[in-house]
Amino acid sequence: MPRSLNIAVIPGDGIGKEVVAQGLKVLTSVLPQDVKLETTEYDLGAQRWHRTGETLPEAELEALKGHDAILLGAIGDPSVPSGVLERGLLLKLRFAFDHYVNLRPSKLFPNTATPLAGRPEIDFVVVREGTEGPYTGNGGSLRTGTPAEVATEVSLNTAYGVERVVRDAYERANARPRKKLTLVHKNNVLVYAGHLWKNIFDRVGQEYPEVTTDYLHVDAATIFFVTQPERFDVIVTDNLFGDILTDLAAAVTGGIGLAASGNINPTGAFPSMFEPVHGSAPDIAGTGKADPTATILSVALLLRHLGFDAEAARIEEAVSADLAERDGSFRTTDEIGDALAVRVAD
Amino acid sequence: MPRSLNIAVIPGDGIGKEVVAQGLKVLTSVLPQDVKLETTEYDLGAQRWHRTGETLPEAELEALKGHDAILLGAIGDPSVPSGVLERGLLLKLRFAFDHYVNLRPSKLFPNTATPLAGRPEIDFVVVREGTEGPYTGNGGSLRTGTPAEVATEVSLNTAYGVERVVRDAYERANARPRKKLTLVHKNNVLVYAGHLWKNIFDRVGQEYPEVTTDYLHVDAATIFFVTQPERFDVIVTDNLFGDILTDLAAAVTGGIGLAASGNINPTGAFPSMFEPVHGSAPDIAGTGKADPTATILSVALLLRHLGFDAEAARIEEAVSADLAERDGSFRTTDEIGDALAVRVAD
Numbered sequence A, B: 001m002p003r004s005l006n007i008a009v010i011p012g013d014g015i016g017k018e019v020v021a022q023g024l025k026v027l028t029s030v031l032p033q034d035v036k037l038e039t040t041e042y043d044l045g046a047q048r049w050h051r052t053g054e055t056l057p058e059a060e061l062e063a064l065k066g067h068d069a070i071l072l073g074a075i076g077d078p079s080v081p082s083g084v085l086e087r088g089l090l091l092k093l094r095f096a097f098d099h100y101v102n103l104r105p106s107k108l109f110p111n112t113a114t115p116l117a118g119r120p121e122i123d124f125v126v127v128r129e130g131t132e133g134p135y136t137g138n139g140g141s142l143r144t145g146t147p148a149e150v151a152t153e154v155s156l157n158t159a160y161g162v163e164r165v166v167r168d169a170y171e172r173a174n175a176r177p178r179k180k181l182t183l184v185h186k187n188n189v190l191v192y193a194g195h196l197w198k199n200i201f202d203r204v205g206q207e208y209p210e211v212t213t214d215y216l217h218v219d220a221a222t223i224f225f226v227t228q229p230e231r232f233d234v235i236v237t238d239n240l241f242g243d244i245l246t247d248l249a250a251a252v253t254g255g256i257g258l259a260a261s262g263n264i265n266p267t268g269a270f271p272s273m274f275e276p277v278h279g280s281a282p283d284i285a286g287t288g289k290a291d292p293t294a295t296i297l298s299v300a301l302l303l304r305h306l307g308f309d310a311e312a313a314r315i316e317e318a319v320s321a322d323l324a325e326r327d328g329s330f331r332t333t334d335e336i337g338d339a340l341a342v343r344v345a346d
């Protein structure tokens, strides 16, 4: 276990600030006294953009590299044109720091509401590719705004990029009791990218004889997410399909208020970044209604990534216990954070 | 009401043949005696491909043009490499006949099973673009099969293509009691295509002041499909997002066995094509387990498209009544078809 922790904090917009505060509260509480925690806040997001026109200047990108990990709240505000902060800040970080494993666990905790009848057992993790696919910003628009406009979006997929994330997913599947890995794509239509994914998935699979494999088209996968989510263990998929599937996964496992994620660079060349799957929810910002649990669970992913396994587990157990005792009465963002900070206290 | 009906039938693969037989049975039964029904079967699909290597020869494409409409069962078999029949037959038809409106209604009928707790009211229709987006087959693979492979998929979007489908969706929304239209895209990441869609959606909307509009990112839309499906009335979206969302919609409204679709060319320049949303389900082919209801509801869409409004309504009422009386005991494909044929009989 490391003796120090140097975290960059990007609270971002809307409820981002509120939930990150709770994440840090729990982080401070869970760490052993002798681990030196340093945090540096970075003022990035909608306000910064309005003030200076900047999304992520080079100097800050450079500075961020010096941290062990990044904790991010949420990015985005209706006052900023759609895409500016997403592409200029959030995705820029994921790409610059080569976060090729976007890890999104989904678990239906006891005593949490699911829209699904019959409460199936749900405990799977989506390994979403984070640096390729339709997210690369390749594309353009010709004769913009005229009746003759043509707009393209190019999905880029490389053997290099697919193999490394597929391998990571096999490793994760192999380490879990059920050892099952499902590839989700749409290789009956997106034949070039789809066949690249499928071929690599099959080839790498030969090195993991104990892992059971399965392939689903993305459309069919959404059906199973609601009719038979218990069939999934580890899922590996493309950047865009992963985006769609993990919101759906969050919805069926008690909502976006509980969904954590890690943007991971497994090589350690750059800091990994941890963030709730939810957005900045400007409609409830400042009301104390935001559930910080997703951020707190993201802190657990951060800790595990940096080798603090026991602390990560303590947070997850605390969340599980806290959820089990929820009786439906309203608690503020701060109250939930406080309760969890107490539970994890060293 | 026309006095004759000249239908091309493509049973296709697996359960396609079985469900199409029931669709034709109901079609024959519902039509007034004095309407002359002619059907021509086209042998296309996996068997044909194995026999001759052909998916859709020019001569047959030509011949299909001579019909009032096409009824299709399902295409696809595990013995055929993924993509061959999808691209070479199904999508070829949709593109050659400029089926730019892929119409997919979703309704939760009484007494049908939904995986959602609390049985929300669901009655919406997805207008999926059918001739553009990532479905155009633009893309390629370089250094295929090597560690240096690069594969691309290009999503093509034109103002021409987007405006016509958006306009169609506004017309449909305007004709429904709730008059609500939701655009689903991902314009915070796919900024070029997304902004094209959003700009046209906003501009055309000015011509429909009574229609309430809404925009959702595709990931957020999947959440609402399971937590709040009653919020949707008409949805307009891109080809790939529409593919994904309509399978999810089918799942929450009683399953893929009930989901109908029409690939429509609203100009009438080419025949429109009607098909169940489900696939060929080779695992249950020949067992009598396939539910022909989706195909029979597709026949209703076909009839309405050709001006047989009363007959279409009769089929929909018959399905509703049949579902209301289902007691969970097993009925074969043929038995369900028979029961519906009796109910709609003129």
Ligand SMILES: CC(C)[C@H](C(=O)O)[C@@H](O)C(=O)O
Pocket: A086, A090, A091, A243, A277, B188, B189, B219
């Ligand atoms: C905000 C957006 C760019 C982002 C994405 O699409 O990846 C979000 O939806 C997510 O899932 O983290």
Ligand SMILES: CC(C)[C@H](C(=O)O)[C@@H](O)C(=O)O
Pocket: A188, A189, A219, B086, B090, B091, B243, B277
């Ligand atoms: C079979 C496949 C090509 C097709 C599609 O992706 O459009 C199917 O999933 C559908 O929804 O009709």
